[in-house]
Amino acid sequence: MIKLEHLTKRYHETLAVDDLDFEVQPGVITGFLGPNGSGKSTTMRIILGLDHPTKGRATIKGKRYGELRAPLHEVGALLDAKAIHPGRSARNHLRALATSNRIPFSRVDDVLEFAGITSVANKKVGNFSLGMSQRLGIAGALLGDPEVLLFDEPVNGLDPEGVRWIRDLFRSLANEGRTVFVSSHLMSEMAVTADQIIVIGRGRFITQGSIDALTATAKGTVFVRAANHARLTDALNTKGGVVSDVNDEGLSVSELTSDQIGQAAFDAGVAIYELTPQRASLEDVFMELTADAVEYGSSGVRHES
Amino acid sequence: MSRDVTLGSVVRSEWLKFRTVRSSISGVIVTFVLTIGLGALVTSLLRAHWSTTSPARRLTFDPVTTSLVGVIFAQFAIGVIGSLYLTSEYSSGSIRTTLAAVPNRVQLVSGKLIVLVTSLFVVSEVACFTTFLMGQAIFSGVVPTASLSNSTVLRAVIFAGLYLTLLSALAFSLGLILRQSAACISVFVSILLVLPLIIIFLPSSWQNDAMRFLPNEMGRAMTSVSPVANHFSALGSLITLLIYVVVLLGIGTTLMSRRDA
Numbered sequence: 001m002i003k004l005e006h007l008t009k010r011y012h013e014t015l016a017v018d019d020l021d022f023e024v025q026p027g028v029i030t031g032f033l034g035p036n037g038s039g040k041s042t043t044m045r046i047i048l049g050l051d052h053p054t055k056g057r058a059t060i061k062g063k064r065y066g067e068l069r070a071p072l073h074e075v076g077a078l079l080d081a082k083a084i085h086p087g088r089s090a091r092n093h094l095r096a097l098a099t100s101n102r103i104p105f106s107r108v109d110d111v112l113e114f115a116g117i118t119s120v121a122n123k124k125v126g127n128f129s130l131g132m133s134q135r136l137g138i139a140g141a142l143l144g145d146p147e148v149l150l151f152d153e154p155v156n157g158l159d160p161e162g163v164r165w166i167r168d169l170f171r172s173l174a175n176e177g178r179t180v181f182v183s184s185h186l187m188s189e190m191a192v193t194a195d196q197i198i199v200i201g202r203g204r205f206i207t208q209g210s211i212d213a214l215t216a217t218a219k220g221t222v223f224v225r226a227a228n229h230a231r232l233t234d235a236l237n238t239k240g241g242v243v244s245d246v247n248d249e250g251l252s253v254s255e256l257t258s259d260q261i262g263q264a265a266f267d268a269g270v271a272i273y274e275l276t277p278q279r280a281s282l283e284d285v286f287m288e289l290t291a292d293a294v295e296y297g298s299s300g301v302r303h304e305s
Numbered sequence: 306m307s308r309d310v311t312l313g314s315v316v317r318s319e320w321l322k323f324r325t326v327r328s329s330i331s332g333v334i335v336t337f338v339l340t341i342g343l344g345a346l347v348t349s350l351l352r353a354h355w356s357t358t359s360p361a362r363r364l365t366f367d368p369v370t371t372s373l374v375g376v377i378f379a380q381f382a383i384g385v386i387g388s389l390y391l392t393s394e395y396s397s398g399s400i401r402t403t404l405a406a407v408p409n410r411v412q413l414v415s416g417k418l419i420v421l422v423t424s425l426f427v428v429s430e431v432a433c434f435t436t437f438l439m440g441q442a443i444f445s446g447v448v449p450t451a452s453l454s455n456s457t458v459l460r461a462v463i464f465a466g467l468y469l470t471l472l473s474a475l476a477f478s479l480g481l482i483l484r485q486s487a488a489c490i491s492v493f494v495s496i497l498l499v500l501p502l503i504i505i506f507l508p509s510s511w512q513n514d515a516m517r518f519l520p521n522e523m524g525r526a527m528t529s530v531s532p533v534a535n536h537f538s539a540l541g542s543l544i545t546l547l548i549y550v551v552v553l554l555g556i557g558t559t560l561m562s563r564r565d566a
Contacts, residue, residue: 045401045565045566048401048404048405049405049408050401050404050405050565050566051565051566052565065408066408066409068408069309069310070308070310071405071406071407075405077405079401079402080398080401082398083397083398083399083401083402084397084398084402085326085393085394085397085399086397087326087327087328088322088326089325092321092322092325095321096319097318097402099314099317099318099321100310100314100315100317100318100406100407101308101406102307102309102314
């Protein structure tokens with residue numbers, strides 16, 4: 001189990017991580033979602049004891065990472081798959097890691113086999129594709145058979161077969177009762193991978209919950225096509241509805257359910273031709289949740305006056 | 306518990322890393338080639354021209370220092386090995402994987418240092434004794450030679466290897482502080498080559514006082530059979546250089562513990 005308590009990290013003027021306070025539970029896949037630059041990697045680095053928090057703390061099963069006596073046996077992590085000495089072979093890279101935590105070399109061969117990179121195990125890591133590096137990174141994370149696993153953007157660079165392999169892997173790790181914490185900036189990826197999702201933006205906690213719960217909280221709209229759009233708009237406005245996209249095709253209505261809209265139309269004497277609830281897509285939910293928290297938005301060029 | 310990370314397991318892991326990258330292996334080979342190869346070249350040339358060498362030069366001739374001439378060049382190869390040993394982990398980003406496996410910074414630095422110093426001590430001493438013995442064999446019969454049975458000569462050869470070993474630890478400490486390969490190698494080379502040039506511009510009374518504090522001059526004092534004027538003794542130079550290394554290591558380890566990886 002991973003626990004963050006008021007975790008804060010300040011780099012000079014920027015707050016990279018702002019008072020994060022949550023727990024990551026064992027037995028489920030927890031997605032850690034946020035736009036690029038939202039502080040996901042920084043948070044993971046702090047959990048692994050690589051960066052020092054400005055305030056607060058991150059613990060794994062009650063201990064700070066630096067207090068773990070045999071860290072690879074308790075926590076496995078894949079941060080940056082390319083962050084391996086390019087001149088060393090995959091096998092020697094894993095053997096060096098294994099040696100420091102007194103893991104037998106037979107286990108190195110096992111994880112190489114499991115990750116499907118036995119055939120390139122003696123090749124230099126510098127020549128690896130990103131997908132092969134990801135597989136090597138995952139092999140490294142599994143080396144000590146840890147109960148807690150962290151993966152930072154693990155599907156980057158993987159081919160479809162690799163993506164499927166990694167999803168199945170996360171599922172089986174979670175089913176074995178392990179804690180699986182996976183970051184991504186893609187909601188669609190998390191929707192098919194994770195059970196629980198924690199959303200952050202600009203280092204701040206935004207929301208937490210299951211995929212279904214998150215979509216339910218998002219404001220859906222109802223598409224309405226009627227005989228007289230102007231009269232219907234007036235009627236809906238008085239009921240507290242918000243009407244947008246008024247055109248000949250129809251109206252997009254929010255803040256009212258389709259039942260309420262139907263009743264309003266009946267009361268106003270406007271014939272309804274079509275009444276379709278539009279469920280917000282996961283991507284919409286994510287955009288809505290993080291709208292205020294996008295570090296590098298595409299809102300146009302800002303001119304210096 | 307038997308699976309805990311210990312200094313021993315860190316040393317074994319770092320030794321595996323040290324011998325499985327090309328930069329350290331080729332660095333060791335270059336060290337041998339420079340020390341022994343240049344020694345052979347210079348001693349052979351001296352032997353060939355001995356008959357025409359002036360009496361004044363013959364008088365000041367030192368067969369020990371001459372046979373160890375390659376050390377002056379090997380020190381740069383040693384510096385590169387010591388620098389890259391840590392800075393390559395920062396440039397590749399693998400330092401994060403390393404620290405995830407060994408979170409205790411002091412333990413990691415100690416393990417790395419033990420591997421570096423032990424292996425380069427062996428390499429340096431083998432290179433220095435080889436070039437010394439080879440040089441004397443080349444001189445033999447024509448040029449005056451020195452023997453290891455003379456304790457001062459033995460000390461000079463052993464200290465030549467120790468000088469190189471300490472320089473590797475100095476470069477490693479600079480790596481801890483600077484973290485970038487290019488910066489680390491530049492500073493190392495500047496200490497050995499640029500600082501002596503700056504000293505030249507000082508008033509001559511200062512020069513004599515300042516000279517002895519330069520690492521390269523300490524190397525001179527350590528490998529010389531007779532005491533060098535205005536320098537620390539051989540042992541004094543060894544101790545002073547050791548103090549430099551310990552201080553820089555202390556600063557480097559403290560910085561590494563405090564900084565984000």
